[in-house]
Amino acid sequence: MIKYLSMVVGLVFLLSACAPNFNKEEEVKTEDAENNTETAIIPNYKISDDYYKVVVPFKASEARGLVVNNLNTRYDMAEFETGLMRVAQNAYDPDTYYFQEGQYLDSSTITKWLYRNGSENDKDKVGLNPGNNEQPIYLAHVLEHNYLIKTDDNSLKLGGISIGLALNSVYNFEEEGQASKQVTIDRADLENEGKKIAAEVVKRLRKIEGLEKVPIIISLFEQKESSSVVPGNFLAYSKVDESSSNVGDWQALNEKYVLFPNSNSDYKDDADAFSYFKQDIEEYFPNFNGVVGRAFYVNNKMHSLSIEIPIQFYGEAEAVGFTQFVAGQVMEHFPPNDQSSVQVSITSVYGPEALIIRDVDDEEPFIHIYQ
Secondary structure: OOOOOOOOOHHHHOOOOOOOOEOOEEEEEOOOOOEEEEEEEEOOOOOOOOOOOEEOOOOOOOOHHHHHHHHOOOOHHHOOOHHHHHHOOOOOOOEEEEEEEEEOOOOOHHHHHEEEEEOOOOOOOOOOOOOOOOOOOEEEEEEEEEEEEEEOOEEEEEEEEEEEEEOOOEEEOOOOOOOOOEEEEOHHHHHHHHHHHHHHHHHHOOEEEEEOOEEEEEEEEEOOOOOOOOOOOEEEEEOOEEEEOOOOOOOEOOEEEEEEEEOHHHHHHHHHHHHHHHHHHHHHOEOOOOEEEEEEOOEEEEEHHHHHEEEEEEEEEHHHHHHHHHHHHHHHHHOOOOOOOEEEEEOOOOOEEEEEEEEEOOOEEEEOOOO
């Protein structure tokens, strides 16, 4: 059975099986970082009960665009931003908090924090990376998200912030007269250095007007090398109480992205299922350029699988027939369960052709064929 989607969202794996929540649109008062009062609207539509409503009009971050310059791949950019929202749910309930991009850390501040401490650029000595050139650049980017709560007088105020620290998994050492050398940074060392940086960041946040007494959740993200075709992952997070300037206990996060086809014995059952799926696609349609899957694992269990199938079509009927066949193979090789969702994107040289989504526990897939 084909169900057409009216809108395709990029954050599809954050959707839950719950029905969308439609409520009456609310108009509220809010204050910006400079204490200016403005009128804002809480939308009447929320994607799911596990996702945050975004206050409108949308306020762009003061550091907007830096993530593109500082992270290695588009995969890391997407995961760092959406994953930071996912981590925030450990501190801020999506039913009572509203999302807003960061309003307190501007581009200049973040750029200065990324310098090597005491380097030629770091005249104010605020750089958070090691001053010794023989040590790696650990910190690649700092991302801020704000979470608002509603008060008794129907206003919105800052209820907490989330800070993500993107860390380098590899570093390119350059020595005079020699070729650049890429070195993998030990995971334990990286996490240890990240925690030290986090402690300093929290102390600095407390000195910013408006952030003196708000809860903070701060997390560490390990980005992949520039050649990677899968994103990095979050390593750990810590909650900082509104009355504290010290980072307390860290909670480890067991998350990982895996590329399929893959012979990794840690995920043999999933790898075999993907291989059989790929084999059936190849038998049906020989004019393919490869079937690739990216699986996201949480605590060693698949949480979501995104599959890309590039095909050369020669007619609309061919596209429809192939899409129906693929949908059937999705349900056969990745049957409904209460843990993972599957998304298949079928494309051609002309762009997107079809989208298939089998959400958690869905007995039938959602299918959209682009016109």
